[in-house]
Amino acid sequence: xxxSWPILWQNSRVDNISPVYSKFAIRTIxxxxxxxxxxxxxxxxxxxxxxxxxxxxxMLICATLASLGAWYYVTQPLSDMFTxxxxxxxxxxxxxxxxxxxxxxxxxxxxxSDGKIIDFNESAMRILGLTDEEMLGRDSMDxxxxxxxxxxxDLPGEKHPxxxxxxxxRPARGIMGVSRPSGNISWLSVAASPMVRLESLNDxxxxxxxxxxxxxxxxxxxxxxxxxxxxxxxxxxxxxxxWDWNIAExxxxxxxxxxxxxxxxxxxxxxxxAIFERAVHPxxxxxxxxxxxxxxxxxxxxxxxxxxCHTDGSVRTLRAESKGFYDKEGKPIRHIGVNWDITExxxxxxxxxxxxxxxxx
Numbered sequence: 311x312x313x314s315w316p317i318l319w320q321n322s323r324v325d326n327i328s329p330v331y332s333k334f335a336i337r338t339i340x341x342x343x344x345x346x347x348x349x350x351x352x353x354x355x356x357x358x359x360x361x362x363x364x365x366x367x368x369m370l371i372c373a374t375l376a377s378l379g380a381w382y383y384v385t386q387p388l389s390d391m392f393t394x395x396x397x398x399x400x401x402x403x404x405x406x407x408x409x410x411x412x413x414x415x416x417x418x419x420x421x422x423s424d425g426k427i428i429d430f431n432e433s434a435m436r437i438l439g440l441t442d443e444e445m446l447g448r449d450s451m452d453x454x455x456x457x458x459x460x461x462x463x464d465l466p467g468e469k470h471p472x473x474x475x476x477x478x479x480r481p482a483r484g485i486m487g488v489s490r491p492s493g494n495i496s497w498l499s500v501a502a503s504p505m506v507r508l509e510s511l512n513d514x515x516x517x518x519x520x521x522x523x524x525x526x527x528x529x530x531x532x533x534x535x536x537x538x539x540x541x542x543x544x545x546x547x548x549x550x551x552x553w554d555w556n557i558a559e560x561x562x563x564x565x566x567x568x569x570x571x572x573x574x575x576x577x578x579x580x581x582x583x584a585i586f587e588r589a590v591h592p593x594x595x596x597x598x599x600x601x602x603x604x605x606x607x608x609x610x611x612x613x614x615x616x617x618x619c620h621t622d623g624s625v626r627t628l629r630a631e632s633k634g635f636y637d638k639e640g641k642p643i644r645h646i647g648v649n650w651d652i653t654e655x656x657x658x659x660x661x662x663x664x665x666x667x668x669x670x671x
Contacts, residue, residue, distance in 0.1 A: 416529045417498075421472055423522045425449040437498070437530045439490035456489035472526045475502040479522075485531075497535045498528040551649045553582070553632075557642045562586070571628065571649050573621035591617035591625065609636045612645060615652070627653045 411418055417434035419427050426449045435445060448454075451467035459465045467473060471482040481503045487495040504524050551568030555561075562582040569576040572589050590598060594616040605612045612632040620626045632647025 416527050418528075419445075419472075419526050421449070421476075421524050421526065423476065425451060425467070425473055425476065425524075428523075434528075437496060437528070438488065439492060439496070444491075454489070458487045458495070460485040462487075471500045471502040472524045475504045475524045475526075476522065479504050495532070496530055497532045499531050500526060500528040502526040549650055553647055553649065555632075555645045555647075557644055568649060571651055572618065589618040589620075591619060593617070605634065606642050609640055609642075610634060612647060624653075626651055627656050 412432040414431060414433050417437045418431045419434050420429040422428050426447055427445055430445050435441065438445070440448075449467070450470045450473050455467070457465040457467075457470065459469075465486055468477075470486070471484045474482040481501065483499075483501050485497065485499055487497045490496055502524050503526075504522060549567065549571065551571040552565040553568055554563040556563075560583075564582040564585075566576045568582070569578070569585075572585055574580070574585055578585070598614065598616055601614050602612060611634050612630060614630050616628060616630065618626050618628055628649050629652045630647060630649050632645045634645050635643045637643055
């Protein structure tokens with residue numbers, strides 16, 4: 311018993327086994343204490359009694375000791391089995407969890423309190439174009455990132471979302487570009503969240519700087535950004551103005567190009583609705599209202615031409631095209647469309663028509 315007790319105590323400690331089996335370990339300790347106390351009590355009662363009682367007490371003590379030994383040799387394998395089963399279960403869980411992380415399209419990295427990368431998934435290496443050895447241990451301050459902000463300016467390591475999250479202990483987001491080994495820039499949409507190592511909390515210890523980590527998830531938006539830049543160039547080239555009319559809330563949004571089409575400063579305090587109502591030619595107000603009404607009744611898109619009174623005093627002709635969105639009951643939700651100036655185009659068509667008539671004469 312003296313030799314087995316430390317082993318039994320060591321394997322029955324709550325902090326050495328899974329919390330799932332902690333009640334089993336506590337129950338084992340209580341049973342052992344109860345059997346030991348019973349043995350001492352019976353031995354005390356047997357003192358000073360006749361031989362039959364003493365023999366019965368000795369036999370009972372032996373039975374008690376045998377029960378204790380049997381209990382230990384039964385519970386010890388069970389405890390080992392439970393511990394192994396729990397370890398296998400946790401290992402299987404982490405393998406499945408790792409497989410899920412590696413199958414993500416988004417990149418994921420974990421950095422320690424110094425900003426050094428200590429873990430990452432497969433997508434992180436693919437997006438950044440780095441190998442295991444190049445990723446592990448690299449921190450946000452590494453000059454090889456050659457990171458830039460959304461406007462193309464240099465972005466130092468301390469301004470990376472991960473470092474901001476570590477410094478402020480709050481989630482941080484941002485758009486940034488990082489240089490790949492090939493020299494190309496990968497544009498990333500980044501979200502970083504601080505966290506504390508679970509091991510330190512399970513040990514009951516207080517938080518410390520070495521326990522703090524940050525997990526960062528980022529998505530490659532290079533293709534989306536490139537397409538958006540091309541679209542913006544195209545919109546500027548043909549002088550398209552983009553508008554978004556939220557019919558349910560009766561709110562109209564204009565992009566900066568729309569203000570240019572109407573000859574208004576984008577920083578104007580006047581709402582797009584007010585600018586539009588004021589700019590539309592008085593003779594075209596009724597036509598636009600009737601056409602829009604028929605469009606909504608047909609659950610179709612809007613397509614029309616109308617005139618506006620430009621801020622320079624001229625009368626301009628605009629073309630409008632939009633796509634409508636409706637609910638299941640046919641109620642309009644929103645219209646998204648474009649306006650562009652076709653005044654010169656219509657004037658050119660008129661000149662060609664007049665030239666054709668003169669040629670016929």
